[in-house]
Amino acid sequence: MSKFSDAARARSYRLERGLTGTTGVLALLAGAAAVVVGMGLLGEFRAQRPVADPIALDFLRQYPEVTKGVAIALGVLLFVLGLRWAFRSLRVELRPDLVLDRTAGNGLRVVSGAVAEAVRSDAEGIDGVAKARVRLVGDEQHPALRIRLSLTDGAEVRAVWQELDKVLGNAKSCLGVAELPTAVHLELATVERQRVQ
Amino acid sequence: MRVLVRLLSCLLGLAIAAAGGLLATEVTWWWVQPGSPPLLVPWHEWLRLLGTVNWASLPVRITAWSVAAAGLLLVLFAAAARRRDVRLNAPAPEITVTTSPRSLARTVGNSVRAAEGVTGASVTASRRRVRVRATSALKTEDQLRPRLTELAREVVGALPLPHTPSVSVVVDSPRDRR
CATH class of the missing domain: 3.30.300.30 (ANL, C-terminal domain)
Known part of the structure; x- marks a missing residue:
């Protein structure tokens, strides 16, 4: 298990989960703070003060330029970060081509679909594999294979592995790459599908 | 759950971008044309209303509880969106x-x-x-x-x-x- 093969398992949700969770924590803390103030746990006087406290507003009015400047800067920052966040969440995974020759004026690349299709047809030839789905993920600097194998009931996992290792070895030697990080997901004991005649 | 978190994440991003954009435009407008009515958000009115309610009033408490509950929900959704895959021993170092x-x-x-x-x-x-x-x-x-x-x-x-x-x-x- 390497860093790249591990990353190839599925689309990463780290950013989405992290930001949603952080927003949740902030909202929880803000709400809890307001509840605590409202219950008078920070003093009855504080609980009876208006939400838009005149003391705080007067303080802001003393420094109008600073208040406005900070508010505008904060607004622009939130706007930019919010848009970036939204677009990052919508982004789909890349299907990078495999670049075999990077010398200038001499580019040689195998399109993503061709590699995937070759590995898929080889993998489906393995005894015990009912169906294979293969795609290239990552980026052009670090391409990786994602393979999803549906095994028939009773298929020997270790035997499938050995065969799969050969398939991957073949693919690597055909493409002339030293290593190709691979994430394999096995669906065990799937019922073999009936082919439509 | 993962799809839900991705959707929520996108919506939250857009909401934050919208809030930031409105804040920047309103404050800029107020700076350039002091004394004129606000551009899109009636925030003078909001400020006046917030000046009349105290922290212990019912609407403020309801809002506070709802914000806390929504935050808790977001945390739970984010926590539940993890991958539950079972790892098997890898036959080679570059394979997972x-x-x-x-x-x-x-x-x-x-x-x-x-x-x-x-x-x-x-x-x-x-x-x-x-x-x-x-x-x-x-x-x-x-x-x-x-x-x-x-x-x-x-x-x-x-x-x-x-x-x-x-x-x-x-x-x-x-x-x-x-």
Whole structure:
């Protein structure tokens, strides 16, 4: 298990989960703070003060330029970060081509679909594999294979592995790459599908 | 859950961008044209309203509780959107192999159902533990459980798992109720 093969398992949700969770924590803390103030746990006087406290507003009015400047800067920052966040969440995974020759004026690349299709047809030839789905993920600097194998009931996992290792070895030697990080997901004991005649 | 978190994440991003954009435009407008009515958001009115309610008033408390509850929900959604894949031993260093908990449960379930005296079985599985609930019309729990536990352990043991999950078996039999 390497860093790249591990990353190839599925689309990463780290950013989405992290930001949603952080927003949740902030909202929880803000709400809890307001509840605590409202219950008078920070003093009855504080609980009876208006939400838009005149003391705080007067303080802001003393420094109008600073208040406005900070508010505008904060607004622009939130706007930019919010848009970036939204677009990052919508982004789909890349299907990078495999670049075999990077010398200038001499580019040689195998399109993503061709590699995937070759590995898929080889993998489906393995005894015990009912169906294979293969795609290239990552980026052009670090391409990786994602393979999803549906095994028939009773298929020997270790035997499938050995065969799969050969398939991957073949693919690597055909493409002339030293290593190709691979994430394999096995669906065990799937019922073999009936082919439509 | 993962799709939901992705959707929520996108909506939250857009909401924050919208809030930031409005804040910047309103404050800029107010700076350039002091004394004129606000551009899009009636924030003078809001400020006046907020000046009339105190922290202990009912609307403020309801809002505070709802914000806290919404935050808690977001935290729970984000926590639940994790991958539950079960790792298998990798045959080579540059390969990662996983399977789904459902696959594990299906494999165990198939062999338990094929065992003698079992009429049905439901299995739930995770990285740590496999729970089998079998029903039997003819045998009692005491007769069947050791055999099924052994069988389930065997099936799980045949898979190249780095940590063998613990196996628990419960047999539901009408003969135990007599």
